[in-house]
Amino acid sequence: MKAKKSAIIYLLIAAFVFASSSFNSEILYADVAVPETINIGLSFGQSQANLFTLGSETGMNILVHEKGSYKNLLDMTGPNYIKVRRDEYYNILNGKENEINYVRAAKYEGEVIGPYHIQIGEVYTDSEAALQVIKQLSSITPSVFLAYEGGWKVWSQLYLDESECLQQIKVMKKEASDINYSVIYPDKKRIQIIDGTTGKLMLLINSEEKIKIMPKEAKGKVSSLEYKGKKYRGDMIVQSLPESNITLINELSFDQYLYSVVPSEMPASWHMEALKAQAVAARNYALVTMGKHNAHGFDLCSTEHCQAYNGLAQEKESSTEAVNATKGQVITYNGALISAFFHSSSGGHTEDSENVWGTKTDYIRGVEDKFCLGSPYDNWTVELNRAEIKEKLAENGIDLGEISDIRILECSKYGRVTKLEIKGSKETRVFEKEKIRTVLGTRMLKSIWYDLKTDADIFVRGSMIGSSEPGRTSNMHVVSASGKTIVKGIKNKISVKGMNSAKAYNVIPDKYTFDGKGFGHGLGMSQYGAKGMAEAGYNYEEILEHYYQNSRVQ
Numbered sequence: 001m002k003a004k005k006s007a008i009i010y011l012l013i014a015a016f017v018f019a020s021s022s023f024n025s026e027i028l029y030a031d032v033a034v035p036e037t038i039n040i041g042l043s044f045g046q047s048q049a050n051l052f053t054l055g056s057e058t059g060m061n062i063l064v065h066e067k068g069s070y071k072n073l074l075d076m077t078g079p080n081y082i083k084v085r086r087d088e089y090y091n092i093l094n095g096k097e098n099e100i101n102y103v104r105a106a107k108y109e110g111e112v113i114g115p116y117h118i119q120i121g122e123v124y125t126d127s128e129a130a131l132q133v134i135k136q137l138s139s140i141t142p143s144v145f146l147a148y149e150g151g152w153k154v155w156s157q158l159y160l161d162e163s164e165c166l167q168q169i170k171v172m173k174k175e176a177s178d179i180n181y182s183v184i185y186p187d188k189k190r191i192q193i194i195d196g197t198t199g200k201l202m203l204l205i206n207s208e209e210k211i212k213i214m215p216k217e218a219k220g221k222v223s224s225l226e227y228k229g230k231k232y233r234g235d236m237i238v239q240s241l242p243e244s245n246i247t248l249i250n251e252l253s254f255d256q257y258l259y260s261v262v263p264s265e266m267p268a269s270w271h272m273e274a275l276k277a278q279a280v281a282a283r284n285y286a287l288v289t290m291g292k293h294n295a296h297g298f299d300l301c302s303t304e305h306c307q308a309y310n311g312l313a314q315e316k317e318s319s320t321e322a323v324n325a326t327k328g329q330v331i332t333y334n335g336a337l338i339s340a341f342f343h344s345s346s347g348g349h350t351e352d353s354e355n356v357w358g359t360k361t362d363y364i365r366g367v368e369d370k371f372c373l374g375s376p377y378d379n380w381t382v383e384l385n386r387a388e389i390k391e392k393l394a395e396n397g398i399d400l401g402e403i404s405d406i407r408i409l410e411c412s413k414y415g416r417v418t419k420l421e422i423k424g425s426k427e428t429r430v431f432e433k434e435k436i437r438t439v440l441g442t443r444m445l446k447s448i449w450y451d452l453k454t455d456a457d458i459f460v461r462g463s464m465i466g467s468s469e470p471g472r473t474s475n476m477h478v479v480s481a482s483g484k485t486i487v488k489g490i491k492n493k494i495s496v497k498g499m500n501s502a503k504a505y506n507v508i509p510d511k512y513t514f515d516g517k518g519f520g521h522g523l524g525m526s527q528y529g530a531k532g533m534a535e536a537g538y539n540y541e542e543i544l545e546h547y548y549q550n551s552r553v554q
């Protein structure tokens, strides 16, 4: 850590500052420990596949967590891959295997294998003893494999049902009558590890114990494991957790994780100081959000739910340099890690946190962001008609009926819309802060800093010369000889006569035009702003301390 000094010195400084200045007593430094490794969930939950492969160009070791530490079970040299699948029924046809709901009477094309097995002998105290037995047996019965289920065991074959097992036990008893044989019945929690090249089942495990797959190191190569066409640094952990299909976790060093994450958040071609600022913000973000998936057995997932992580292929030289140059550095406020929110472009001014997400955070205050101007998102326009808006609302389970009007009720002092009213034939609802972006789509409505116009807006010349106030025809009255009536129009149109010609206006707006600025929630660091500041000569600490008010890089 950059600013690691003894606590006494800080106490002295704090005492000095407190004595000499009446307004600034915060000189606290946090003792933040960045963990060595991080665990990223690549596959978990019910929706995930129960069959996948893991490959390595350099070979791999398979370890099992046993009695508090990892034990190397299997050694695979050279380019190789393993298949990980649930212990289930499979139909193998033309080299493809599909999990099936096995029906005994049904006829299957190709081979069918099942989740019944035979246990040979007793329970062994450790994996070595069981592996010794497998070595002795494999010359006689090649289909034996190592199993872990309440202890180490030796199992055989992938039978379809109990009767197949009993029949086979009879045969085995004739050959060796002094050994105990028992039928193993199906259990969906079991996981098989198969040698991809030979097709041999190597390990079957039924426990929450972790199986670790480590790629072998090779000179001149970054060792990695391939999963679903993507290469990952570090190790893979396979686990059978309750309420979940097979869980696959990538365990790697914290910085290696950032090597991949930083360039997917900010183009690696951007200025080094901007990349460094992003590296520190990403480190903070990961540290603060870690633990989101404790219940699933890992720290963060690999999707945007936590932070998009796509492994080795994302890495770029410059962003890796930025991560290394800021090793262990974090941003703190009053001695605690901050939630380092960042966004693409503020449009010229960032926002106070409470105007976007509801909670007030002292270090997320609106700041001037002139350096972000010139980004592709300085100004944008989105046009939506009322049918499209109705549809977007419906997608979010909101039914206000036919939309008759939308208007801005309240803005923050910097101009972001904090209250937007949508009037419908059934209901009128006020959407506060960021809510409207989640409804219309955060890419559609790029920010909540916008002006709203409709095709029913009429500018009426006011009493002051030159001033004109926009109004909606639906709110206007016509004063005639017969009294005051609301404008209804004919087929939703009214004609307004000007000096030389008449123009038709909608009474109920059909088209809504959002003229906006910036892209993102507008809180904390704007990435285009960081780029602009870096290009103007500011360093990453100045950039971060600008966007996160009164915070410190340490």
Ligand SMILES: [Zn+2]
Pocket (backbone or CB within 6 Å): 292, 293, 300, 301, 302, 303, 305, 306, 307
């Ligand atoms: Zn997540």
